[in-house]
Every structure is written in structure tokens, then in C-alpha cells.
Amino acid sequence: MTGYSRITHATVHLPDDRQNTHQIEERLRRHSPGLRIPDGLIERTFGLRERTLARPDDLPSDLAARAATTLLRQAGLDPADIDLLLFAAVSADVREPANAHIVAAKTRLACPAFDVSNACNGVLNALQVADALIRTGRHHRVLITCGETLSRLSRWHLTRATLRTGLTSLTGADVGAAVLVEASEVPGIRASAFWANSAGWPAATLFDPQHAPHRPRGLHVDSDRLLASFLGLDEPVRLWLKERLNEQRADVGALDLVGVHQPSVPFADTFCRRMGVEAGQVVTTFPTVGNAAAASLPLQLALAAEQGRLAPGAEIALFGLASGASAGVMLIRW
Numbered sequence: 001m002t003g004y005s006r007i008t009h010a011t012v013h014l015p016d017d018r019q020n021t022h023q024i025e026e027r028l029r030r031h032s033p034g035l036r037i038p039d040g041l042i043e044r045t046f047g048l049r050e051r052t053l054a055r056p057d058d059l060p061s062d063l064a065a066r067a068a069t070t071l072l073r074q075a076g077l078d079p080a081d082i083d084l085l086l087f088a089a090v091s092a093d094v095r096e097p098a099n100a101h102i103v104a105a106k107t108r109l110a111c112p113a114f115d116v117s118n119a120c121n122g123v124l125n126a127l128q129v130a131d132a133l134i135r136t137g138r139h140h141r142v143l144i145t146c147g148e149t150l151s152r153l154s155r156w157h158l159t160r161a162t163l164r165t166g167l168t169s170l171t172g173a174d175v176g177a178a179v180l181v182e183a184s185e186v187p188g189i190r191a192s193a194f195w196a197n198s199a200g201w202p203a204a205t206l207f208d209p210q211h212a213p214h215r216p217r218g219l220h221v222d223s224d225r226l227l228a229s230f231l232g233l234d235e236p237v238r239l240w241l242k243e244r245l246n247e248q249r250a251d252v253g254a255l256d257l258v259g260v261h262q263p264s265v266p267f268a269d270t271f272c273r274r275m276g277v278e279a280g281q282v283v284t285t286f287p288t289v290g291n292a293a294a295a296s297l298p299l300q301l302a303l304a305a306e307q308g309r310l311a312p313g314a315e316i317a318l319f320g321l322a323s324g325a326s327a328g329v330m331l332i333r334w
Contacts, residue, residue, distance in 0.1 A: 005134035005142075005181050006188020007127070007332060009075045010301035013067040013176035014289065017053040019151070024051075024170050031156035035163065046171050047265025051290030053151050054174035060091040060147030061099055063176025065106035068145050071178040072107070077141075084142045085113040086129065088122030090206075090293040091149045103145050119204075120261055122146065122294035123179065124320035124328045130181040131189045144179040146295045148172075153206065153219040168221040171264065173290030177298035192330040193240050200229025204323030221323075227267070229325035234274050237327050241275065241317065244331055252276040256314040259300040261321045262286040271321065283307070310334045 021042040029037050042048055054063060064087060072079065085107075087100035092115075094102070100113035116126040123146050130142035150172025158166045181189070203226035206219050245251055252258075258281040262268040265286055272282060283300040285292065292299050297318050304310050312334060320328040 003135070004184045004187040004189070005131045006184040006186075007179060007301070007334070008182050009071050009178075009180040010298050010305060011067050011071040011074060011178050012295070012299050012302035013063050013070065015052050015054045015058070015063070015174050017055065018050045019053050020050040021048055028156060028158065028170065032158045035158060035160065042167070042170060045167065045264075047287055048171050048290060049287045051151060051171065051173045052175060054149055058149070058174070059093045059102075060089055060149050061087075061093045061102040061106060062147065063149070063174065064089070064103045064145040064147030064178065065176075067147075067176035067178040068103060068107045068143060071143070071180055075180060079108040079110070082109055082141055082143045083111045084130070084133065084139045085109050085111055086116050086126045086142065086144045087113070087146070088116040088118075088126040088144060088294055089146045089148050090119055090122065091147060100145070103147070109143070118326060119322035119324055120263070120293045120296065121320040121322035121324075121326050121328055123177070123297055124318060124330060125194075127179070127181065127189065127318075127330060128192055128194070128328075131192070134181060134183050140183045142181045144181065144298075146175075146177040146298060148176075148293045148295045149174045150291060150293050155218040165220045165222050166218070168223060168263075168291075169219040171291045172219070173292045175289065175292040175295040175299055177292075177295040177302065179298045179301070188333055190331045190333055191244050192328065193237075194326065194328040195233050195236055196324060196326045197229050197232050198324060200226070200325040201323070203229050203325065226323060226325065230321060230327065233325065233327040234271065237319070237329050238275055241329055241331075250315070252317075253278065254315065255281055255317050256311075257304050257309055257316045258282050258319070259297045259316065260319040261296045263291050263321075271319070275319070283309070
């Protein structure tokens with residue numbers, strides 16, 4: 001054992017292009033003439049005002065590589081200083097090989113590389129993997145990358161029957177992110193726990209057309225069913241968090257920052273209320289970025305750093321929520 005791990009840097013690449021909800025609704029009307037879409041439906045339902053869009057020729061690895069390159073520059077590191085690269089995202093360039101190799105090639109890294117996949121909890125699980133490998137002494141400096149192009153999963157041809165499961169697809173964002181985890185003599189990643197309710201997997205699906213040719217194409221999200229699959233998970237999350245904070249003679253209100261996956265404003269607000277998290281503890285990203293999927297948590301860390309909210313010693317909780325369904329929480333000292 002060599003000690004502990006800590007997150008030392010988090011960066012994000014946000015594409016310049018934007019698509020506001022008026023533009024989304026106008027395009028949906030053109031492609032779904034049988035639907036009557038009231039103005040402002042998406043903002044009222046999800047809290048979205050606009051989402052980020054990658055350039056048409058950008059791949060997930062491009063967004064991830066840009067974030068990684070920025071991180072290396074900010075950290076004053078060379079590619080040779082990284083001894084493991086992880087790629088964790090919903091989006092992918094290819095099914096073979098691991099997308100991490102593509103990111104590594106684009107950032108001139110020559111270290112081992114592999115993917116970590118668990119829907120929107122991919123980065124949180126990658127942090128779990130990085131922490132474990134660093135604690136065992138296997139690696140010293142792990143770079144986690146993420147590139148999401150969720151806007152390309154938008155379903156524009158909807159009917160009255162498919163509107164409920166298709167509207168959520170129009171909130172997906174394009175984002176690149178990177179997080180650096182390094183060996184430390186003191187705990188940075190202090191504790192984590194994960195739960196799953198795998199019976200809820202059909203609530204949000206993106207089927208592989210090669211192996212499921214008769215399944216519906218595109219991203220399908222049954223929001224009510226997905227929410228129900230999380231209901232059995234939030235109580236153990238809340239109890240675990242309370243126990244860990246009690247050990248430190250603290251409570252949720254003492255946390256300097258809370259990162260929570262944000263698939264919509266109402267969802268995030270409801271979850272935070274159930275956890276006892278105040279609005280001022282959260283960096284709200286969904287209204288002006290969209291659903292950043294696995295990039296959601298590093299996006300919040302990067303923006304918090306830009307805002308000067310990550311002073312040394314800051315106490316942070318990261319909440320991961322993903323289709324599957326899975327949940328996780330990680331306690332961090334910056």
C-alpha cells in the first residue's frame with residue numbers, strides 16, 4: 001500500500017455552438033408534423049434553456065482529448081507523466097478497440113488505457129477504479145477522460161405515442177471533460193459507496209441495432225419508470241452519507257460543494273431535497289448546458305474551480321445517478 005489518492009485537477013471542454021429550446025421545438029415540429037408542441041414545453045418540463053453542440057465532425061474522443069490537453073497544460077505535466085488513461089462516457093467513437101486508446105493517441109500518451117462504462121455513472125466509477133489502483137501502488141497518476149455527444153441521440157420523429165419516452169432525448173449535451181487523480185500522503189478521495197437496482201434497466205435504453213434489430217431505435221427514457229427505479233436507492237445513499245458525516249461530527253450542510261448528476265432541473269432539485277442539500281451548495285449546469293451524462297460531475301468540479309469554490313481542504317460530495325439503475329456517492333477533500 002502506498003497511501004491515498006486525491007483529485008488534483010478537473011477541466012471541461014464546452015463546444016461553442018448552442019441550440020436553445022425554441023430551436024429544438026421548431027425542429028421537432030418540422031420532423032413531427034402530427035404533434036402539437038406548445039411553446040416552452042421543454043423548458044417547463046426539464047428546466048432547459050439551451051444545450052451545447054459539438055461541431056458535426058467532432059467525435060467523443062475529440063472532446064475528451066481537448067479537455068485532457070487543457071488539463072495537462074494547466075497542471076504543467078507532459079504526456080509521459082501519466083501512467084494510466086481511462087475513458088468513461090455514454091458516447092463512443094468505436095466498439096473496438098477501447099476508446100481510451102483513441103484519446104491516448106490524440107493526446108500523445110503511451111501509458112496503459114482502457115474504458116470504464118456505466119451509463120452516466122461512468123466517471124464516478126472511473127474515480128473508484130483510479131482510487132483503488134493508486135492505493136495498491138499499481139499507478140501513481142491516473143487521467144480520467146470523458147467525451148459526450150448526446151445531442152446526436154435526439155429523436156426528431158415523434159408521435160403522440162412516443163413523445164413521453166422521446167422528449168428527454170432532446171436535452172442531451174455535447175461535452176468533453178478530464179479529471180486527474182494522483183497519489184497522496186493524505187486522503188483526498190476519502191470514502192465511496194455504490195448501489196444498484198438492476199431490475200430497473202428497461203427504464204432508459206439505447207439498443208445496439210446490430211444485436212437488437214427489432215428494438216426501437218434511439219434513446220428511450222421512461223421518466224416515471226426511471227424515477228421509480230431510483231426510489232429504492234436514495235434511502236441507503238442518504239443513510240450512508242449521514243453515517244460517514246457523523247463520524248466526522250459534521251452534516252450535509254457543512255459540505256462546501258455538492259456535485260449531483262443533473263438529467264433535469266426537477267430531478268436534481270428533488271434528489272437534493274431528499275438528501276438535505278441546499279441550492280447554494282450545488283453548481284447548477286443543466287439549464288445552460290443540458291444533460292452532460294457522464295461528464296456532468298467533472299463539469300461541475302471544473303466550473304466550481306473556475307468560480308474559486310475549490311479551496312484547499314474543501315469538503316465535497318459527489319452523487320452519481322444512472323440508468324440501470326445505479327447510484328453512488330463519493331466524499332472528497334480537495
